[in-house]
Amino acid sequence: MTGIGHNTGGDQLKLLLERVENLEAEKQALADDVKDVYAEAKARGFDAKAMRQLVRLRKQKPEDRKAQALLLQTYAEAIGLDLI
Amino acid sequence: MTGIGHNTGGDQLKLLLERVENLEAEKQALADDVKDVYAEAKARGFDAKAMRQLVRLRKQKPEDRKAQALLLQTYAEAIGLDLI
Amino acid sequence: MTGIGHNTGGDQLKLLLERVENLEAEKQALADDVKDVYAEAKARGFDAKAMRQLVRLRKQKPEDRKAQALLLQTYAEAIGLDLI
Amino acid sequence: MTGIGHNTGGDQLKLLLERVENLEAEKQALADDVKDVYAEAKARGFDAKAMRQLVRLRKQKPEDRKAQALLLQTYAEAIGLDLI
DNA sequence: TCTGGAGGATTAGCGC
DNA sequence: GCGCTAATCCTCCAGA
Secondary structure, three states: OOOOOOOHHHHHHHHHHHHHHHHHHHHHHHHHHHHHHHHHHHHHHHHHHHHHHOOOOOOOOHHHHHHHHHHHHHHHHHHHHOOO | OOOOOOOHHHHHOOOOOOOOHHHHHHHHHHHHHHHHHHHHHHHHOOHHHHHHHHHHHHOOHHHHHHHHHHHHHHHHHOOOOOOO | OOOOOOOOHHHHHHHHHHHHHHHHHHHHHHHHHHHHHHHHHHHHOOOHHHHHHHHHHHHHHHHHHHHHHHHHHHHHHHOOOOOO | OOOOOHHHHHHHHHHHHHHHHHHHHHHHHHHHHHHHHHHHHHOOOHHHHHHHHHHHHHHHHHHHHHHHHHHHHHHHHHOOOOOO
16 A cells, blocks of 8 residues: 555655756746846947956955956066056 | 936946846855755755756756657667666 | 076966966867867767767766666656656 | 678767777876966966966957957946956 | 866857 | 857865
């Protein structure tokens, strides 16, 4: 007889997978929204690549960002590379 | 005098960036949730790697999944690779 | 006077970068060769995607590959997913 | 009877896979070498992350690199972000 | 601490 | 030509 609790492993697993899938569906929807924003920006004449750089830079703490920029500048100068 | 419309480019850009950043913050929160689900699954004895494979497989259309699996089997047999 | 050792840091750095760049150029050449092989395979009627899967599978140790396949099968059955 | 040409498909496939695998083994060896160079650089006090940035920048054509840097600066100023 | 693996982002190739 | 998918690269994080 198949009492309550039969196949519990499979049911548990299925529920876990569904939770993951729902979360990832929401993530995907947001990713699509991000894409839309960049498309809108492009339509207004902005450059998406540069915008992505800005987003990355703004995520960093200012001190970290500055330290990295400084280090890069130092290295660039040491090897004679024009960053400008 | 600085009338309406001054710095509009910068303001537009800032608004676009903020929309992107808000969306990405939400994405990150969801990514964290996904990670939590896998951690919970692991705590219950499930293997996260296999679960990720299942999520990937379930994303595909059944016919596509089967066609690919069949082709792989055919090739594996042709070169003498045991898939089991 | 600029004696021996002047700008040593910059020179060292430049040499290190050049070593990296040379290695990466060789890597790129090999990557191009790989691409050529897949193109040739495709021209002969083989499916590149399935071939990539095979390459991945053959990289694994047989026992690992089988253990993973078995676990996946077990999970797939538990949630009622047809892998075939 | 198994004449010449039997299993030709499988043999062809196997040969193609082996060509890919050999190339990828060489690629991996080079990737390891690259890693070694970065490790050596680190041991000498250089920052690997900044070095990777330099490698990326040096791959670009100077005019492209400068155009991008300029655009980034323009945008950064427009939104009041200090790049320094 | 550091090494391997997974996720995310970028980029190139392809198809529409 | 552009959007999209697939591959590569980089970053982060868990695990040893």
